[in-house]
Amino acid sequence: MRIVIAEDDALLREGLALLLRAEGLSVVATAETPGEFLTAVETFRPDVAIVDVRMPPTHTDEGIAAAVEARRRLPDLAVLVLSAYVEPAFATDLLTQGSAKLGYLLKERVGRVEQFLDALHRVAGGGTAMDPEVIGQLFARTRPDSSLSRLSPRERDVLALMAEGLGNTAIAEKLVITEGAVHKHIRSIFAKLGLAPDDRADRRVTAVLRFLESAR
Amino acid sequence: MAKGRLDGRLRAGVEGLRHIAGGLGTSVLAMAALVVMLAVAAACLVGIGLLVVPGLLRVVRSVADQERTRLTRWGPAVIGPPPLPATTREALRDITVRRELAWIVVHGTVGFLLGLAGISLPVYAVEDVTFPLWFRAIDPSLGAPGIFWWRIDGLADALGVLLIGLVCAVLTVVAGPGIARLQALPGRRLLVPAGDVDLSLRVAELTATRAAALDAHALELRRIERSLHDGTQNRLVALNVLVGAARRALDRNPEAAAEILDRAQDATELALAELRAVVRGILPPVLDDRGLAGALDGLAAACAVPCRIDVDVPGRCAISVEATVYFLVAEALTNVVKHSQATFVEVLVRRTGDRLSVRIADDGHGGADEADGSGLAGMRRRVEAYDGRLVLTSPPGGPTTMDVELPCGS
Numbered sequence: 071m072r073i074v075i076a077e078d079d080a081l082l083r084e085g086l087a088l089l090l091r092a093e094g095l096s097v098v099a100t101a102e103t104p105g106e107f108l109t110a111v112e113t114f115r116p117d118v119a120i121v122d123v124r125m126p127p128t129h130t131d132e133g134i135a136a137a138v139e140a141r142r143r144l145p146d147l148a149v150l151v152l153s154a155y156v157e158p159a160f161a162t163d164l165l166t167q168g169s170a171k172l173g174y175l176l177k178e179r180v181g182r183v184e185q186f187l188d189a190l191h192r193v194a195g196g197g198t199a200m201d202p203e204v205i206g207q208l209f210a211r212t213r214p215d216s217s218l219s220r221l222s223p224r225e226r227d228v229l230a231l232m233a234e235g236l237g238n239t240a241i242a243e244k245l246v247i248t249e250g251a252v253h254k255h256i257r258s259i260f261a262k263l264g265l266a267p268d269d270r271a272d273r274r275v276t277a278v279l280r281f282l283e284s285a286r
Numbered sequence: 287m288a289k290g291r292l293d294g295r296l297r298a299g300v301e302g303l304r305h306i307a308g309g310l311g312t313s314v315l316a317m318a319a320l321v322v323m324l325a326v327a328a329a330c331l332v333g334i335g336l337l338v339v340p341g342l343l344r345v346v347r348s349v350a351d352q353e354r355t356r357l358t359r360w361g362p363a364v365i366g367p368p369p370l371p372a373t374t375r376e377a378l379r380d381i382t383v384r385r386e387l388a389w390i391v392v393h394g395t396v397g398f399l400l401g402l403a404g405i406s407l408p409v410y411a412v413e414d415v416t417f418p419l420w421f422r423a424i425d426p427s428l429g430a431p432g433i434f435w436w437r438i439d440g441l442a443d444a445l446g447v448l449l450i451g452l453v454c455a456v457l458t459v460v461a462g463p464g465i466a467r468l469q470a471l472p473g474r475r476l477l478v479p480a481g482d483v484d485l486s487l488r489v490a491e492l493t494a495t496r497a498a499a500l501d502a503h504a505l506e507l508r509r510i511e512r513s514l515h516d517g518t519q520n521r522l523v524a525l526n527v528l529v530g531a532a533r534r535a536l537d538r539n540p541e542a543a544a545e546i547l548d549r550a551q552d553a554t555e556l557a558l559a560e561l562r563a564v565v566r567g568i569l570p571p572v573l574d575d576r577g578l579a580g581a582l583d584g585l586a587a588a589c590a591v592p593c594r595i596d597v598d599v600p601g602r603c604a605i606s607v608e609a610t611v612y613f614l615v616a617e618a619l620t621n622v623v624k625h626s627q628a629t630f631v632e633v634l635v636r637r638t639g640d641r642l643s644v645r646i647a648d649d650g651h652g653g654a655d656e657a658d659g660s661g662l663a664g665m666r667r668r669v670e671a672y673d674g675r676l677v678l679t680s681p682p683g684g685p686t687t688m689d690v691e692l693p694c695g696s
Contacts, residue, residue, distance in 0.1 A: 079524070081553055081556070085524045085528050085549070088549075089528075089531040092542065129516060154520075180523070180527045180530065181526035183530040183531065186530075
């Protein structure tokens with residue numbers, strides 16, 4: 071897997087590169103500014119870009135704009151955004167281009183290397199990796215009158231994990247229930263959200279999108 | 287329209303009459319208090335009056351409070367005074383008590399006469415206007431009501447008295463409100479808290495400086511958030527990444543793990559150093575350890591331009607004020623080094639009463655401008671937040687002098 075890292079803090083940038091290289095991944099370029107980052111992705115055409123939210127010049131949310139721009143220029147690029155704190159507005163900005171090949175994680179998740187690599191691979195493979203913290207805050211913002219409010223607490227757990235980007239097996243493991251039970255919950259979620267079995271679209275994706283959109 | 291105006295006048299007249307009656311009531315009380323006061327004063331001359339002075343002051347206070355209540359019901363609120371001082375000696379020196387005593391004298395005499403006049407007017411008006419109806423019933427030598435020297439010899443005279451009655455009635459309506467106000471004037475002047483005149487000015491000023499304080503505060507918080515976020519937090523994240531990497535490497539390549547742990551330790555040390563800097567930026571510990579003079583000496587030693595510090599401040603000021611002075615001097619010295627091309631700078635700190643004055647003077651080329659974002663505006667906000675004053679003199683060609691004055695807060 072070929073990776074570009076955009077991170078202005080030298081120590082963190084080197085640490086990330088060290089970690090990924092040790093895992094046998096190829097870090098093809100690192101960038102300190104949004105400009106350098108965009109040049110690097112266009113030059114090296116990586117599979118994944120890891121982008122810090124805070125970057126020069128103002129150190130506020132330049133990273134989000136850079137990630138959105140990179141995805142616009144290279145629609146095939148998977149982007150994993152790292153943030154020091156959760157800001158649902160950042161997530162919804164990124165989600166305007168769809169949730170495929172998109173990740174948004176708190177920086178501290180990188181320390182749990184297995185989970186971080188898992189998220190990285192999931193995003194590179196076309197999936198989604200949303201930080202549980204982000205999903206939690208988005209859930210907190212759903213309006214009480216939305217169809218989501220009809221979900222049982224367990225169904226909300228399942229939907230949240232779906233939104234994080236996990237598959238049924240991983241969800242079953244996380245919630246310590248059988249895969250059969252996960253299936254049952256998902257069917258119930260589809261029913262409550264009014265997603266009929268004959269819908270052409272992938273109902274799983276639709277459900278997650280509906281949730282994410284409801285929080286926008 | 288004219289009828290409405292007349293109605294309004296009449297109502298005002300009646301209203302004025304009510305106030306005069308109320309004022310007359312308190313003036314009678316004041317007069318009684320005045321009599322007691324004079325008696326006590328006389329008794330004091332022979333030495334036995336002092337014992338009853340506290341009781342007298344309580345009576346005076348209660349009469350004054352009656353008047354305060356009356357005036358508050360009628361117009362702008364008259365704010366109550368602080369409690370009477372504990373000892374007679376203090377009480378007699380208290381400005382509020384003295385003003386109350388003065389008010390007793392004025393209201394018990396002038397206030398009483400005004401009240402009497404104000405109340406008599408309508409009484410005479412009624413008597414005089416109705417006089418032609420009953421003048422025959424009394425002895426002509428008794429004269430008209432209140433005008434005993436006017437011998438009433440017939441209807442013509444009685445009608446003259448009626449005219450006077452009309453004049454009294456008109457006066458009641460026209461002058462009544464004025465008399466009421468005049469009667470209330472001593473109370474409104476003497477029974478309000480002393481020094482109230484600049485109170486509203488003071489409120490406006492405090493509101494403005496409070497806003498500046500909040501601004502300065504928000505700026506400070508932003509600065510601290512930045513340094514915590516971009517420094518300490520990033521170091522910790524890096525540390526976390528390195529620890530994660532080391533843990534992964536343990537199984538595969540223990541030697542690499544040791545190397546990564548080395549880096550992790552470096553990151554920890556960096557994080558600690560930056561945290562220290564942030565903490566020092568919030569409140570320099572050196573202020574606590576060595577006081578303002580010592581802390582400023584430290585700044586001078588680190589200053590690239592030769593710097594003389596002269597601090598003569600007996601005792602300590604409020605820690606927040608000292609911190610403000612410290613940051614102010616630090617920032618000013620940074621400006622001197624960066625912009626002034628000065629060869630010498632002097633910092634003078636003095637305390638006069640409860641004001642702390644700071645002067646930072648350099649021999650540079652001047653031309654410092656608050657608008658160019660050299661942090662001067664921020665410094666001014668900080669100073670104003672403490673109700674202080676900052677004056678910058680920096681003509682082109684120099685030299686530059688910054689004078690700051692702050693309340694000590696202690």
